Amino acid sequence: MPANLDGNVLAGPLSEVFQFDSTTALVECMHCGDVKVFAVAQVWEDPMGLVARCSTCAEVLMTVVETATGTVIELRGIASLRVQSEAVAD
Numbered sequence: 524m525p526a527n528l529d530g531n532v533l534a535g536p537l538s539e540v541f542q543f544d545s546t547t548a549l550v551e552c553m554h555c556g557d558v559k560v561f562a563v564a565q566v567w568e569d570p571m572g573l574v575a576r577c578s579t580c581a582e583v584l585m586t587v588v589e590t591a592t593g594t595v596i597e598l599r600g601i602a603s604l605r606v607q608s609e610a611v612a613d
C-alpha cells in the first residue's frame with residue numbers, strides 16, 4: 524500500500540509546472556471539452572478577484588483571489604492544462 528504524503532512532495536513538480544507563460548498553455552475545459560490556449564479565455568474582474576471563463580461555453584475555468592496572506596487559485600473548471608517544454612516548443 525502506498526504511503527500517504529503531504530503537499531510538500533508537490534513542491535518540486537509544481538514549481539516546474541507553474542514557471543510558464545500561462546497564456547500559451549493549452550487548457551481543456553471540464554464543462555465542454557474544448558481545448559484552446561489560455562490567452563483566449565474570457566476574464567472578468569470581480570471585487571473578490573479574477574474569474575476566467577471558457578470562451579466557448581462561458582463556464583468558469585479558474586479563479587484567482589488575492590488575500591492578505593497570499594494568492595488563492597482555483598482550477599475547478601480545467602480538465603487539463605498542457606504546457607510544452609521549451610525544448611519542443613515551436
Ligand SMILES: [Zn+2]
Pocket residue numbers: 552553554555556557577578579580581582
Ligand atoms: Zn467550455
